[in-house]
Amino acid sequence: MHGIITRGVGGLYGVRLPEKPDEEILCRARGIFRKMGLTPTVGDGVTIERATEEDRINAEREEDEASPGAGRSRMRYVKQKSADVDWVISALDERKSLLIRPPIANLDVLFAVLPCASPEPDLLTADKLTVIAENYGVEAVIVANKADLSPERARELTQIYETAGYRVFPLSAASGEGVDALLGYLEELAAGASRGDFKAAFAGASGAGKSTLLSALFPSLRLATGAVSRKTERGRHTTRHVELYPVRAGEGLFWLADTPGFSLLDFTRFDFFPSDELALSFREFEDCLGHCRYTKCTHLREEGCAVLEKLGKGLVAPSRHESYVRIYEEQRSVPEWKRRQNSEK
Numbered sequence: 001m002h003g004i005i006t007r008g009v010g011g012l013y014g015v016r017l018p019e020k021p022d023e024e025i026l027c028r029a030r031g032i033f034r035k036m037g038l039t040p041t042v043g044d045g046v047t048i049e050r051a052t053e054e055d056r057i058n059a060e061r062e063e064d065e066a067s068p069g070a071g072r073s074r075m076r077y078v079k080q081k082s083a084d085v086d087w088v089i090s091a092l093d094e095r096k097s098l099l100i101r102p103p104i105a106n107l108d109v110l111f112a113v114l115p116c117a118s119p120e121p122d123l124l125t126a127d128k129l130t131v132i133a134e135n136y137g138v139e140a141v142i143v144a145n146k147a148d149l150s151p152e153r154a155r156e157l158t159q160i161y162e163t164a165g166y167r168v169f170p171l172s173a174a175s176g177e178g179v180d181a182l183l184g185y186l187e188e189l190a191a192g193a194s195r196g197d198f199k200a201a202f203a204g205a206s207g208a209g210k211s212t213l214l215s216a217l218f219p220s221l222r223l224a225t226g227a228v229s230r231k232t233e234r235g236r237h238t239t240r241h242v243e244l245y246p247v248r249a250g251e252g253l254f255w256l257a258d259t260p261g262f263s264l265l266d267f268t269r270f271d272f273f274p275s276d277e278l279a280l281s282f283r284e285f286e287d288c289l290g291h292c293r294y295t296k297c298t299h300l301r302e303e304g305c306a307v308l309e310k311l312g313k314g315l316v317a318p319s320r321h322e323s324y325v326r327i328y329e330e331q332r333s334v335p336e337w338k339r340r341q342n343s344e345k
């Protein structure tokens, strides 16, 4: 059977099948993955099988090895907890992408929820998110929320990100205006996913309106953690567990990633990118690269820079170039050895 890892449960994995998403199947991973240096991750597509006698024996041995000092009663408890698990993950699909912080495999779309006002949108953080998404092969989509509070700002955000090459949904989660367009987009993507494995995450700074938006999109959605009950969860969880929730969208189904206290910042720690590759992460710079006067052009302020020329023509938004400059400088302040070290974490 083919399913998706939807959460990690103390060394075990919760797996759900797209055709029966409401049922969670607890699985163990076969030892082979560890030997191959593979860590099954939330979002991975997996093949699961009934555990064999050999699986059970291996599981018991692993547990004995993992807790050598443990007393008999604890040992029995642990065995009951996991050696008796009926299912094993026998194969992992090839990954399309892997985000490291938070750890999610195969995320298709990352929605960045930006408020048009109250609070003011943080464009630098949003642009960092698009850079991360480009680097990990995840599609970023901009949601300009609270359009009711500032229609001008909504138009401006739409202009900035459409010019950059992104889908933008200006809307008001509170009034519901524009929410249908986003819902239609999600339904389309969910229906198009061949294996019922379309995965999306919503990221937004606190106050951006993420919870309001998710309730407007999916009134019956009740997340155990994160978005909906975020306010009660905050502070209690320090580790970032991601969980995927099955959500029905039209005829289809998609998987919504959520974690306690999800914010834009979870996706924007990237002191591990080589700075000379940064320009490649700005979609709207792409047709300029290779056309600057200097081959080593940094696109910050050089004469004859094709990016700056495009900026001058209004085809690159000033805020996007400003973010580029800021990120470039931030990255340059991190020494190469440290970036390498960070990328291995």
Ligand code: GDP
Residues within 6 Å of the ligand: 145, 146, 147, 148, 149, 171, 172, 173, 174, 175, 204, 205, 206, 207, 208, 209, 210, 211, 212, 213, 227
């Ligand atoms: P979160 O922290 O991102 O989950 O944000 P919330 O969903 O809790 O929303 C923060 C505040 O903004 C709440 O008071 C919401 O009622 C309000 N809000 C959310 N969406 C909108 C909107 O589209 N328009 C207006 N005017 N207020 C909104």
Ligand code: ZN
Residues within 6 Å of the ligand: 292, 297, 298, 299, 300, 302, 304, 305, 306, 307, 308
């Ligand atoms: Zn240049």
